[in-house]
Amino acid sequence: MSQLSFFSADLAPPDVADLAGLLAGTGQAVAAPAGARISTVVADDRRARALAAAVGDSGVAAEVTTSDEGSPLVRTARDPALDALVRDWTRGAVKAVPAGWVPTARALRLWAIASGHVEHGSGADTRYVLALDRHAPDTFSPLVAAMIRAGIAPTLVGTRGGSPGLRIGGRRRVTRLLESIGDCPPELHERTEWPTLTERIPRH
Known part of the structure; x- marks a missing residue:
């Protein structure tokens, strides 16, 4: 079945600022004199390939490698173009959501590619969850507010089970x-x- 034909992420050119979608999820950032780097562990090689391609569309080179735990890891090259973004998302040595941040359509797409999954409810109720960084709990409430500003009000879930996320339902x-x-x-x-x-809107 076809997805919705309207694609907000196509209305603006890709930008390095879209990589904020990785930091909103489980991504990590490291600043260095040669340029900042963003990386995120993903569930499998399929996601890794899709994410590396999407990151590349934003104008930053990305590679697929393996984390210390043996999971697929997507990381950018060290790039000065990422310095401002990483500064905005860092408070001291801790990841923090910039005040007033509103996720772009492409940031949401990167977040979904990296760590989104369907959660089936009762009956025909289908919900979608964007994973959060369990090591950065102070980002949870600001990210709820950011999604509300984007017009997609979520519910914070999984904080007690160690798999926090933003559930989008309805x-x-x-x-x-x-x-x-x-x-x-x-x-x-x-x-x-x-x-x-449950019902898709067909392409025209």
Whole structure:
């Protein structure tokens, strides 16, 4: 079945600022004289390939490697173009959400590619969860507020179980998210890893 044809992320050119979507999720940033770097661990090689391609679209080189724990890791090259973004998302040595931040459509897409998954509720109720960084709990409430500013009000879930995330439920909110992030990358499984609706709006 087709995704929604409207794709907000296509309305603006890709930008390094979109990589904030990785930091909103489980991504980490490191500043260095040669330029900052952003990296994030993902669930499998499929996501890694899709994410590296999406990061590359933003104008920053990315590679797929392996974390110390043996999981796929996507990381950017060290790039001075990332310095301002990493400064904005860092308070001391701790990750922090910039005041008033509103996620762009492409930032949401990167977040979904890196760590989004479908959560099936009762009946036809389908919800979508964007993972949060369990090591940065002070980002949770600001990210809820950021999503509300973007017009997609989420529910904070999983904080007690060690798998925190922002749950997006209800047809209107899921539709809004789909309008923003567009089609599922071919590497991902649409039914389990991308927002879905009970009834899809066909392409025209």
